[in-house]
Amino acid sequence: MNITPGNITPEIPQLDPLRLQVRKHALLNEISTKPRRRWWRIAVPATLLAAAAVATTVLWTPTNPSAYASWTAEPRAPGQNVDGLIATCREKMAERDRVNRRDFPDFPPMPADLTLIDQRGDLTMVLFTGPYGDQSCLRSPKGIESGGGGRNSTPIPPLGAARFRMRGMESLDPEPGYGEPRRTVLAEVGADVTKAVVNTEDGKQVAATLGNGWIVAWWPGRAGAVSITLYGRGGEVLGTESAEIK
Amino acid sequence: MTDEELWGRVRAGEDAAFGQLFERHAPAVFAYCLRRTGVWAVAEDLMSVVFMETWRKRTSVTVDGTLLPWLYGVALGVTRNHQRSRTRYKAALGKVPLPDPDADHADDVARRVDAETRTKAVIAQLEKLPAGDREVLEMSAWSDLSQAQIAELLGIPVGTVKSRLARAQRTVRGALVEEAL
Numbered sequence: 001m002n003i004t005p006g007n008i009t010p011e012i013p014q015l016d017p018l019r020l021q022v023r024k025h026a027l028l029n030e031i032s033t034k035p036r037r038r039w040w041r042i043a044v045p046a047t048l049l050a051a052a053a054v055a056t057t058v059l060w061t062p063t064n065p066s067a068y069a070s071w072t073a074e075p076r077a078p079g080q081n082v083d084g085l086i087a088t089c090r091e092k093m094a095e096r097d098r099v100n101r102r103d104f105p106d107f108p109p110m111p112a113d114l115t116l117i118d119q120r121g122d123l124t125m126v127l128f129t130g131p132y133g134d135q136s137c138l139r140s141p142k143g144i145e146s147g148g149g150g151r152n153s154t155p156i157p158p159l160g161a162a163r164f165r166m167r168g169m170e171s172l173d174p175e176p177g178y179g180e181p182r183r184t185v186l187a188e189v190g191a192d193v194t195k196a197v198v199n200t201e202d203g204k205q206v207a208a209t210l211g212n213g214w215i216v217a218w219w220p221g222r223a224g225a226v227s228i229t230l231y232g233r234g235g236e237v238l239g240t241e242s243a244e245i246k
Numbered sequence: 247m248t249d250e251e252l253w254g255r256v257r258a259g260e261d262a263a264f265g266q267l268f269e270r271h272a273p274a275v276f277a278y279c280l281r282r283t284g285v286w287a288v289a290e291d292l293m294s295v296v297f298m299e300t301w302r303k304r305t306s307v308t309v310d311g312t313l314l315p316w317l318y319g320v321a322l323g324v325t326r327n328h329q330r331s332r333t334r335y336k337a338a339l340g341k342v343p344l345p346d347p348d349a350d351h352a353d354d355v356a357r358r359v360d361a362e363t364r365t366k367a368v369i370a371q372l373e374k375l376p377a378g379d380r381e382v383l384e385m386s387a388w389s390d391l392s393q394a395q396i397a398e399l400l401g402i403p404v405g406t407v408k409s410r411l412a413r414a415q416r417t418v419r420g421a422l423v424e425e426a427l
Contacts, residue, residue: 008372008418009387010364012277013357015290019345023294024268026342028261031301244306 002187067140067179070121075209075217078119082126082220085144086114089126089137090145108132108152118209127186127216131155132165134186136216140179147172160214163190164241167214169225185243186220186227193238195231200224253309255300267313268297275317275424278388282325284366286358288332295331296320298338318389319399328413374412382407382413 026120076144118125124139128149133156135149149168151186159165168186185198189210196208196215202223208215215228232238247266255263275296280289299320300307307316324331332339372380378400385396386407393411397404 008368008383010281010361010368012280012361012365013354015273015276016345016354019290020272022343023272023290024265026338027268027297028265029299030298030338030341030398032261044406196290 014205020032030065066220067142068123068182071123071134071220072120073204073219074207076119078117078124081126082117085124085137085139086126086146089128089146092136092137092144093128096146111135114216115212116209118216118218120218125184125216125218127213127214136184136186138179138182142179145179159188161190161192163193163238164188164228164230166228166241166243169243171222171224180220181222182218183222183224184216185228187215187228187241188213189215189230193230193233194233195235197229197231198225198243199227199229201226248311250309250311251311253307253313256304263393264297264301265343271314271317271418274296274314274389275321278318278321279325279328280361281365281388282321282384283328283369283371284362286362288328291332291335292321292328294339294342295324295335298335299324300389314389314392315395315399318391320386322385322399325357371418375417378402378418382410383418 015119093110097107099109109130109132111128111132111134113129114126115129115134116125116127118127122141125136127134129138132152132154133149135146137146140144149170165185165188167188168184169187170184172182172184183200185206185208187196187208189196191213193210193215196210196217198204198206198217198219200206200210200219200223202221204219204223206217206219208217208228227243228241230241231237249270250268252263252267256267272293276289277295279292279296280286282291283292296317300313300317309316341423354407375383380397381400385391385399386393389396391399393404393407397407400407
């Protein structure tokens with residue numbers, strides 16, 4: 001005697017069509033309310049990036065020397081002269097915040113904590129974080145530019161016991177005259193992570209700057225990040241994380 | 247309209263297309279969840295959870311022909327620990343109106359109770375199997391998926407599906423025969 005699917009397949013009565021409709025409407029109600037939480041995070045940066053992209057396309061010419069000529073895949077210790085950059089970045093963020101609040105009075109508070117300074121050649125990036133999001137500025141030979149970052153409408157929960165959480169993979173077309181397109185990866189990491197390397201679509205391996213539970217890495221161009229390799233205290237690989245934002 | 251076409255609309259943000267996919271596949275998902283859990287009300291909730299999870303992951307899901315393999319995969323996951331799955335979506339499930347007790351016909355209630363009794367008897371037999379063998383056997387018996395699709399869904403080689411299925415069939419056949427005697 002062979003077992004057939006019927007032996008272990010008990011007959012199931014049809015779900016009442018009315019009940020099915022009740023479930024369907026509850027489902028549709030639920031999903032139609034879900035995207036609002038992330039509205040700030042997506043809509044505002046997207047608008048800013050789109051505006052910057054249009055302006056860059058109009059004004060950038062290939063004869064300009066690259067703003068990122070001194071960029072390196074390995075960061076180095078930041079120079080002494082970062083106070084001016086930090087102050088200017090705060091001013092730029094505050095100005096952007098004022099503009100945002102004019103249109104959206106309930107806009108979440110701007111990030112205020114200086115979290116990381118990333119130095120690559122003569123390029124310095126500062127990262128500010130806060131309960132509602134993050135913001136960065138880059139100083140290049142072309143000047144200081146506030147770009148990248150985003151905010152949630154509700155506070156983001158702490159990383160807790162987790163080892164890794166992607167927070168952003170941004171594609172930025174800088175303001176006119178400030179440089180070329182670049183990509184930035186931001187993530188939170190646990191205390192056991194001592195080094196992180198971002199693997200990009202075009203084969204770069206970009207070592208991240210790490211501190212205060214965060215990593216930041218950026219590179220010229222539009223190639224996205226594929227994964228991030230995390231290393232422990234002994235130099236051992238702790239794991240490789242997807243660059244996908246969950 | 248095919249699942250692929252509807253899914254394209256879902257990814258473009260069209261909620262109504264997701265509603266159509268729900269109507270099309272909810273009965274199959276419900277039957278699978280009921281056979282896995284043996285409790286009608288739990289299976290109804292899990293059916294909703296499967297679709298909420300699918301919606302949540304819509305940007306990363308690609309549909310090749312039919313959405314069913316994906317739905318069965320999610321259903322397998324949520325029924326593995328259905329208490330946790332329902333807790334995760336507790337707020338959403340709490341908004342679903344309860345069935346009207348006055349509208350229930352005695353025949354319908356009896357059919358549901360019979361179905362629960364039958365599924366629980368089968369579950370009692372299947373619980374004797376290792377989880378991996380059990381899931382292959384169930385997916386093979388309760389879905390229209392091919393062995394290749396089951397292999398992909400479970401993340402195992404097709405050969406493993408075949409061997410687990412054969413082993414599970416031998417074990418369950420013995421158990422059912424023994425019960426019948």
